[in-house]
Amino acid sequence: MAERLVPKISLKDFDNRKDEIREQLIRAAETAGFLTLVDHGISAEEIEAQFSISKAFFALPKETKGKTPHSTKTNNGWEYKAQLRPSTGTYDQKESLWLQRHSTWPNDEDVPGFSTTTTSFMNKCAVISDQVLSCLAIGIGFPEDYFREANDPHQPDCLTQLRLIHYPASKDALGTWRAxxxxxxxxxxxxFQRDGEDGLEICPGRESHSSTGTGDIFTPLPAETGPIVVNIGDMLMAWSDDRLKSNFHRVRAKDVGNSPSRYSIAYFNQSRRDFVLQGPKKKYPPMTVGEYFHQAVQRNFG
Structure with missing residues (x-):
């Protein structure tokens, strides 16, 4: 069932297959809102190297991790079980490290190779994002470079972040929400996920970017090292006049037995704060990305 909901799309020979890839991406974005990328240019070894950096950081004492404190103003830094979900009324059972290119990072003395490995990884994520976003831009009626410019991580007002995530092992969380x-x-x-560290579940069925409605069934998406799970966010759903679907997802603990540690890495293309957001059909009034973020946070978290 998961394979039917979440198509696997190859980026191999991207420049020569761009039209074919664009059709596949648009089809997936219009239905499930999720897809899996393969042949994307980041090797399994490079992904594991970034996971090794992540595991090394989360293994540090709390005092050392706290040297990169979380800021509520910028949403960067280390947080521990601090994200309250209105959908469950409880805090997500995870810790995470939010990073922007110019935010404070853990130093290489505490985590050897952190800066070099993470910078290279973010650069590769940006290249893949550009490929996908260029296809989606054309598919919904914008110029090819439109979303590339809107999500350029080198611009000072860009809100794009990398998030290293750790769900600690649990013996008493059967069937509950890790997120x-x-x-x-x-x-x-x-x-990015790792072999055997399952828990992600998705649920298509949303009709507008501000809707809280979901479909009836959450479908597990098994974790694999190598393929990249890609999903549409609320902002892009609004930007496409609700054509591309930003759907609900969660991370669930096992129904039977202990839930081992789960590590994941998310690269969030969050656009530039001062960029004006409005779809080609102008279904919604124009606003800046910064204004959209503020309204979305208020709507989702009060």
């Missing part, structure tokens, strides 16, 4: 039902506020998310 409650939610959609992503931003534009486009690249999610």
């Amino acid at each position: 409650g039902n939610h959609t992503d506020i931003g534009c486009l998310t690249l999610l």
Whole structure:
């Protein structure tokens, strides 16, 4: 069932297959709002190297991780079980490290190779994001470079973030939410998972970017090292006049037995704060990305 809902799309020979790939991406974005990328240019070894950096950071004492404190103003830094989900009324059972290119990062003395490995990884994520976003831009009626410009991570007002996530092992969380039902506020998310560290479930069925309605069934999406899970965010749903679907997803603990540690890495394309957001059909009034974020946070978290 998961394969039917979430198509696997190859980016191999992208420049020569762009039309074919664009059709596949648009079809997936209009239905499930999720897809899996293969042949994307980041090797399994490079992905594991970034996961090794992540695991090394989360293994540090709390005092050391706290040297990169979470800021509620910028949403960067280390947080521990701090995200309250209105969908569950409880805090997500995870810790995470939010990073922007110019935010404070853990130093290489505490985590050897952190800066070099993470910078290279973010650069590769940006290239893949550009490929996907260029196809989606054309598909919904914008110029090819439109979303590339809107999500340029080198611009000082860009809100794009990398998030390293750790769900600690649990013996008493059977069937509960490691991360409650939610959609992503931003534009486009690249999610990296590891073999055997399952829990992600998705639920198509949303009709507008501000709707809280879901479909009837959440479908598990098994974790694999290598393929990238890609999903549409609320912002891109609004930007496409609700044509591309930002759907609900969650991370669920096992129904039977202990839930081991789960690590994931998310690259959130969140666009530039001062960029004006409005779809080609002008279904919604124009507003800046910064204004959209503020309204979305108020809507989702009060």
